[in-house]
Amino acid sequence: MKHRAQTVRKVLAAVVAVAAFVAVTATPASAADPVSLWSNTDTPGTIDVDDPDAVELGTRFRAGVDGTVTGVRFHKSAANTGPHTGSLWTEDGDRLAQVTFTGETASGWQTATFPTPVPITANRFYVVSYHTTTGHYSADNNGFAQARDNGPLHAPADTPEEPNGLFRYGSGGFPTSTFAATNYWVDVTFTPTTTTPEEPPVPGGFPNEANTGVPAGVTLTPFTEPCKFQTANQVIDGKIVDCPDGIQVYAGNVTFRNSIIKQAVETNAGGASITIADSEVRAGATSRAAVSGTDVTVLRSEITGGQHSVRCDDDCLVQDSYLHDQFNDPNSSFGYHNNGFLSNGGTGMVLRHNTLWCTPPDNEIGGGCSTNLSLFGDFGPITDVTVENNYFHATPGGYCGSFGYNPGKNFGDNPTGVVVRDNVFERGPSGRCGGVGPATSFLTTGAGNLWSGNTWSDGGPVDPA
Missing domain, CATH: 2.160.20 (Pectate Lyase C-like)
Structure with a gap:
């Protein structure tokens, strides 16, 4: 996350665990069922970061098939009392939907459902986020050092050209800043509109996004x-x-x-x-x-x-x-x-x-x-x-x-x-x-x-x- 002059910002780098949950590919749900990047049994390495400031936290993702986003999820610490709002954005920062969380439990995964499902297009990037007024969010440094995939959902690894693990301090808005490839445990609920399994965009052996472009390890x-x-x-x-x-x-x-x-x-x-x-x-x-x-x-x-x-x-x-x-x-x-x-x-x-x-x-x-x-x-x-x-x-x-x-x-x-x-x-x-x-x-x-x-x-x- 961004560094401020206060000691509380320095705590993040020292205290946030190197992602305790490292698995990058989960067992997919059946094609027509709602799916998220993480399951309810997945938990952060650091559940409560000692940062009391209001902040918007987000995850950049794409779906490999067309479908609808029905809501927002996030992992909550007991001290992250909110209130909380969730948003879905285009990659360019246009808000597509917003919802207020209600009926929350004291901690753990929380879900809010949009009044109307939002259609999204296969293989275009979107950002899902939530805003907390009280901080104390869950976070793991290097959680996006690798991509996260579950069924048709894909959250890319954090890179200079394609950042992930996003935040914005203040009263809310489109999050664009990053720090240490941190995963803030913000998730999406997605329902495919087809039961056709996702096909790889390009078959093995031909150029694709994984084997073209800047090689891994290059410092830009x-x-x-x-x-x-x-x-x-x-x-x-x-x-x-x-x-x-x-x-x-x-x-x-x-x-x-x-x-x-x-x-x-x-x-x-x-x-x-x-x-x-x-x-x-x-x-x-x-x-x-x-x-x-x-x-x-x-x-x-x-x-x-x-x-x-x-x-x-x-x-x-x-x-x-x-x-x-x-x-x-x-x-x-x-x-x-x-x-x-x-x-x-x-x-x-x-x-x-x-x-x-x-x-x-x-x-x-x-x-x-x-x-x-x-x-x-x-x-x-x-x-x-x-x-x-x-x-x-x-x-x-x-x-x-x-x-x-x-x-x-x-x-x-x-x-x-x-x-x-x-x-x-x-x-x-x-x-x-x-x-x-x-x-x-x-x-x-x-x-x-x-x-x-x-x-x-x-x-x-x-x-x-």
């Missing part, structure tokens, strides 16, 4: 240099790069390695080139692509946010990376079309052993996913593209891939050198990967074009439309 520090990258061969290693106006690269061979990048990244000059390796790009709410330009290399990285994950003009290599969770603004004046990887015309592109997943659903203004991988001859011809050994996740879009043959576009009538081989297509809810089919716009007669060895995730060949 803030990047404090200028945000215009104008020095050739510059290396940014082990940094949290936060440039509010975006990241423009004007020089050749600029490398971001083992880093968290909080805005979209773009090459913006002739001769500029970037490599993003073992990093996470979190472009957030922007109509720009998360990574874009010419001479772009992305290796073993997780790319989220932005209208598209990667947009390539020419000469791009994307390998061993996880592209997902693009941004779509439902309040824009027109419908955004999202893509995992996009080229509007270019040459020299290689996509090898990635997980490609366009995730935004269709909205009322015509926005949503086009495909996981889109090659469109809008501003130039599509030439010399290799797409091999990737996992095409099922998408809300029409197709999982579009491969360059679009006669209605200015340069879409003759894509050449397009090689698509040994990729795996997930069937998903539609049974077709996309709403219409797995692949479209592949010109079998184009010079150097090859479609070979592409299969469904459950077996059998995938043929181009």
